[in-house]
Amino acid sequence: MSRIGKKFRDIVKRGGKAFIPYIMAGDPDLGRTVELVRILEDCGADIIELGVPFSDPLADGPTIQKAAQRALSGGVTLHKVIDLVADLRKHSQVPFVLMTYYNPIFKYGEERFVHDASEAGVDGIIVPDLPPDEAGPILSFSRKADLDIIFLVAPTSTEERIRRVSKASRGFIYYVSITGITGSKLSMDSSISSHVSKIRSMSGKPVAVGFGISTPEEASEVARFADGVIVGSAIVKRASDPDASFREYLLSLRKAIS
């Protein structure tokens, strides 16, 4: 069982919910990312999502787009993010999930990427522009290497699509709370919780919810029905100045997600 699988099993055992923060690797440099990972762990992160900067991040709103541009101008690449995880892994057992677009993986070479990432201690990947329909080769490489590929389900997904995603997804399923891009405004309605329970019952896998969750109140609301809560843009926005109030914010999220 992967580190992510074990983590969810432990969380379920203690009756909790997973807190999954996202930061952009290398924003503004890799040293800061090491520091932020330590803070996230101190503040109770269950799984850490590391964004890999890409020139054309289609699924991301302005906050993460700008973070990616800062990281890219510092010369951060997929290779360097994998090396970073290898370094972090020496001191940490927290599951790491890379969120990267497909072209950097394609250029790296799918088989080599899966090998290198899993050797470095990456536990899962999220590739927002790769639907399971097109993921055949990387799925088979990743199963052999015990690297979880986490696919996304959108509010507009049909039952047929949910079934397809459920079958392909490992570790957990990422439910996108809104039709839209990261950092948009969340509109809380009952459809999110009914979608999440439907996906959980159809897949039998944990469902984490992300996109647009920024306040502890929203996180707490989502945690009532989801197995995990992903917070990205709101953390990226605050991570440029990781002072005491940043820790307080993370702790308030942690407290809300239980």
Next chain:
Amino acid sequence: MPALDELEKAYFALGKDRDFKREIDLLLKTYVGRPTPLYFAKRLTDYLGGARIYLKREDLAHTGAHKINNALGQALLAKKMGKKRLIAETGAGQHGVATATGAALCGLECEIYMGSDDIVRQSLNVFRMRLLGANVVEVAIGSRTLKDAINEAMRDWTTNVRSTHYVLGTVFGPHPFPLIVRDFQSVIGREARKQVLDVEGRLPDYLIACIGGGSNAMGLFHHFIGDEKVKMIGVEAGGRGIVPGEHAARFAGGSLGVLQGTKSFLLQDDDGNILGTHSVSAGLDYAAVGPEHALLRDSGRARYTFATDDEALSAFELLSKTEGIIPALESSHALAEAVKLVPGLPKDNVVIVNLSGRGDKDVQQVARIKGIEL
């Protein structure tokens, strides 16, 4: 993905619908002004002293370029699908103008995404879109050109997918877009094939078209693909030369990759990030090329080359002076290839150049390049 499934289903269903086809054909005839002429460019032919040159006059279509063929088709498709709003990206502004026109004709709301660099060099078209009732949204991130406008349009579509149809303007993007756009544009080649047979009594030896995403070229090529003796040439933007960041010649300086839902040739660095591009023509200034062109290139059915900014600018002036036709800077790249190729061909050869758009929109920019104040 659900939106693409919905679009594919609707498109295939309407493809079999005779009323839909009749409605489009009538509009193409009475609104767009089709068929566009196939014009024998006698003075250009005499000047170059080689093969006989015909121009497929897409510049004479309503709104001044081939873009209307696709935009109108997709606008009608969107209306049938019950969508209330159209969005589109635009580089040179021609696709934006065509989509705004289709939206006005169908009574739909319209929003056009355009890179801030393109807004500056195509200010005339920005005003035209606004006159047509569209809202033009400036995209000031990334390379601030066509690629970034597509990114923003896709983000909008993801957000407003229930009410909105994304009118992609070229043979790019995820399936079924390359197919839909090619089908709507293939009217160009269907007409040209009939027209050249009428006047020459035989098929042409060469087809030449410029390639940004590649919709005018695909439109011209499609009905000739089975005619193996007809050679097809796509002309990319060579910009200031084949140096990273200075051109948009994907086949000359690119490699295989995946961008915006399409696997094709891309200008990218070793880490898979997309490189900046440059072309004097905003419509060719794009880091990727339509996947069917990559297929035609790999199979050897079509040949791909490039023309530099300077070559395109001289072809722009040459056609204006010899034929009294001011071509778009995009189409000038196709003409530049004709200027290179034709003098070496026998006089009984026949060449069709797709004159994909008219150059009115480029007049201010050409004046600026020549240092002339208007």
